[in-house]
Amino acid sequence: MTSRRFIRRPFGSGQFHNIPGNIIRHRERKNKARRGIIMPRAHIRNDPTVFATLPPANYAPSPPEDRPAKRKDIAPMDAARTEIEALERDRAAAIAVGDLDRLAAMVTDDYHHVDADGCVRDKAGYLAAIRSAAGRYLDYKLRDNRIEVSGTVAWVHGSFDNRFEAADRSVRRKLARHMRLYRFENGGWRNFYHQGTLIAAAE
Template identity: 90%
Template sequence: MEIEALEAARARAIAAGDLDRLAAMVTGDYHHVDADGQIRDKAGYLAAIRSAAGRYLDYRLRDNRIEVSGTVAWVHGSFDNKFEAADGSLRCKVARHMRLYRFENGNWRNFYHQGTLIAAAE
C-alpha cells in the first residue's frame, strides 16, 4: 500500500536527517505536535530535524494501522526513537502517533502529526 511505503520512507528520512525528502512528504499547511508537546508548522518541523541540538540515530514504527477514506488517510500506532544530543547524551523515546495524509495533485502528503509520549512505568 502506498501509505505504508510513505510511512517507512518517512521513518528512514528522519533517521537519515533527509530534509529534502521530509519537505516533499508534507504539505505547506503541515501541523506537527511532537511527543514532548511542541507545536510546529512545516518550517519549524524541518528546522527541528536540522537542528544542531543533535541527530536521530534510529526511528522505528510499531503497530501501524492505516485507514483510507476517499482522499484522506489516517495512520495510528507507536514509534520508538533514539536521539543523540550534541553533547553526546542519548535520549530514547517511545510514543503513540496519529498522522493524517491527504491525496492531492496525484500524491499522498502528510498534513498533520500528533505524538503522545508513553511514559516508562514506575
C-alpha cells in the same frame, strides 16, 4: 383548409394526408406507455399489447458496458495503503538521517505538527527543528502502524520508538504514540497533520 381536429402526417411516399388528432395522440400515448414513460390511461391499460412489452415492477436497468472513468482524485484502498506504508517507512528513514528535502516533499504546505511535548509547529518550524537538532538519531522504528482510508483522506495510528544521541554523546530514548493524517492530491498522498503522545522516555 385542414380542421384543427386533424393532423397532417406523411406517408412513406412523402404525400400527406389528414389523420384525426385524437388517433395520433392515442398512438403516441401507447408508444410512450410501452417504453414506461407515462402511466397509460384506462382504455390503454386494458390493452394487452401494451403491457406485453413492459418490464416487470422490480426491473433495474443493466449498468452500461462503458462505465465512466474513476475520479482521478480518489485512489483504490489497496493502492492507497501500499503507497502510505512506503511513505511511512521513508519518513522514518528520512528523520533518522536528517533528509530535510525528502521530509519537505512528503508534507503539505498547510502541515501542522504537534510534538509529544505539546509544541505546535507549521511546516517551516517542523523542518527547522530537525535541522537544528544538536545530535543525531541512532534509529527510528515504527510499531503497530495501522492505516485507514476513506476517499481522499487517510489516517495512520501506531507508535514509534527512537534513540537520539546528543552532542555530548548522551543517548535519549523516546517511546510515543502517533496519529498522522494524509490527503490525496495531485496524484499522490501527502501528510498534512501529525500528533504525538509520549508513552515513556528513558535516559
